[in-house]
Amino acid sequence: MQHYLTATRIDVLHSPFVFELFQQCIAKEVNLLPYQNIENIREQLRSVQTEITFEDFGASQNSRKVKVKDLANQHLKPPRIAQILNRIILYKNYSNVLELGTSLGISACYLANAPQAFLTTIEGSKAVWQQAQQTFEQAKLTHKVISLQGTFDQLLPEVLAKKPMFDFIFIDGNHSYEATMRYVEILNPFLSENGLLILDDIYWSPGMTKAWKETSEKFTVSIDLFFIGILSKRQGQVKEDFKLRVW
């Protein structure tokens, strides 16, 4: 509610870069039609009763049994957010995309679902990663996705050595202050000049709120959509922070 009341309206947005991104990618109606195959997979996952071991390398650091349907209901980006990510990749014609936190592979399908896009995505929990492989096969996206199993800390050095620049980086795992600050610091030099770095759940906890505040200070443009935060290091642009109302 507070975000809604304090957010900037589009008609008073003065930055052409942000205005364009907002109009073309963010402020669009949810449209399930182009994404029907991905949403059908999400719907199927929501009914899978199988229990798998979820090893959490994120904020809680524990290992527990979970039903696939519970992960599908609780962990995945909803269509409205996933569609914003997909529209940005399409509109900006981004090709090298990196995701930290694959889970069952639903947001990954949205990120890879652009003709020019190639996605590298990392998931720590083995059983969850295995389930994601089925998602990519069902979505017929295996040729566009490199899906790696291991922790972000284990795999990032290898990933960054192979593909030096990314246009779009989505951090959706390990929502703690320290981890978020560390991943942003590691990844920032590997974000292309016109690229975007997206942080998920920026108000999930006091730690994430602090991480969002501090990281947005380090980038030229920050766009707070409440559920996600978008960061850009565009050169030649004055430092501006935006808080926008999406719906």
Ligand SMILES: C[S@@+](CC[C@H](N)C(=O)[O-])C[C@H]1O[C@@H](n2cnc3c(N)ncnc32)[C@H](O)[C@@H]1O
């Ligand atoms: C919120 S879920 C990702 C949801 C997914 N992006 C989607 O919307 O479809 C976060 C995932 O990140 C993984 N994760 C968290 N911390 C990790 C770490 N340090 N290394 C590897 N994976 C991690 C978790 O196992 C979990 O599956």
